[in-house]
Amino acid sequence: MRELLKFELRGGHALFLEEGDITRQAVDAIVNAANSSLMGGGGVDGAIHRAGGPAILEECKRVVARQGHLPTGQAVSTTGGRLKAAFVIHTVGPIWRGGMEGEAGLLASCYRETIHLADRLHLHTMAFPAISTGVYGYPVTQAAEIAFRATLEELAETRTVHEVRFVVFSDEAYRIFADAGRRYIEDRPSLAKIHKIQLSSPDEREP
Ligand code: AR6
Numbered sequence: 001m002r003e004l005l006k007f008e009l010r011g012g013h014a015l016f017l018e019e020g021d022i023t024r025q026a027v028d029a030i031v032n033a034a035n036s037s038l039m040g041g042g043g044v045d046g047a048i049h050r051a052g053g054p055a056i057l058e059e060c061k062r063v064v065a066r067q068g069h070l071p072t073g074q075a076v077s078t079t080g081g082r083l084k085a086a087f088v089i090h091t092v093g094p095i096w097r098g099g100m101e102g103e104a105g106l107l108a109s110c111y112r113e114t115i116h117l118a119d120r121l122h123l124h125t126m127a128f129p130a131i132s133t134g135v136y137g138y139p140v141t142q143a144a145e146i147a148f149r150a151t152l153e154e155l156a157e158t159r160t161v162h163e164v165r166f167v168v169f170s171d172e173a174y175r176i177f178a179d180a181g182r183r184y185i186e187d188r189p190s191l192a193k194i195h196k197i198q199l200s201s202p203d204e205r206e207p
Helices: 043-052 054-067 103-120 140-155 171-186
Strands: 002-009 014-019 029-034 075-079 087-092 125-128 163-168 192-199
Touching: 002 140, 002 171, 014 140, 014 171, 029 043, 043 054, 054 075, 075 103, 087 103, 103 125, 103 140, 140 163, 140 171, 163 171, 171 192
Parallel strands: 014 163, 029 087, 029 125, 125 163
Antiparallel strands: 002 014, 002 192, 075 087
């Protein structure tokens, strides 16, 4: 039995937390935890390029030729290639250097800029991995707190984006994100209602 958490916001907006492989998500855009070169890499970046095929890298090259490397905290979109998601939004998380070098602001900026861009593209649904918590070493508890705060604040402002999913890659990350989300809402009970949803089959959400 698979479990999801749904944070139900006013106005029909929702934030979901689930464990899984983001490359399989049927949403309008999945978010890539890229690096500034946009030339691919390991972790979720490698998985997205492998699953989406060469069209994504070709478009990344055109983006870099046009505007240079992508600064930390900013976002650009490309095709989703062969993915179910029509778009990939690439953002560059901060490398964790102890927390005194603006990491928190840069990580929040990744979530905010990505959601803004999705809204400018008139997208409705999108999925984030836990940006910076792999190779870039951001402590997961702190990254989860920032992800919830930035996303819930942005979701209150979006015009078309109404559903965001956090897709984390381990039981442990799920637990840490769930605790961070519950803590955030406990302090702001009017912001969202939390529902635990049990799915009977792993692919129940797939179309
Ligand atoms: N679906 C969902 N989450 C995933 C998946 C997946 N298929 N694969 C990994 N994760 P990382 P970063 C999780 O290292 O820390 C790349 O080389 C993973 O468990 O992918 O932002 C880039 O090119 C972790 O929790 O990204 C950059 O150079 C989270 O995704 C650098 O790594 C992020 O881990 C970026 O490092």
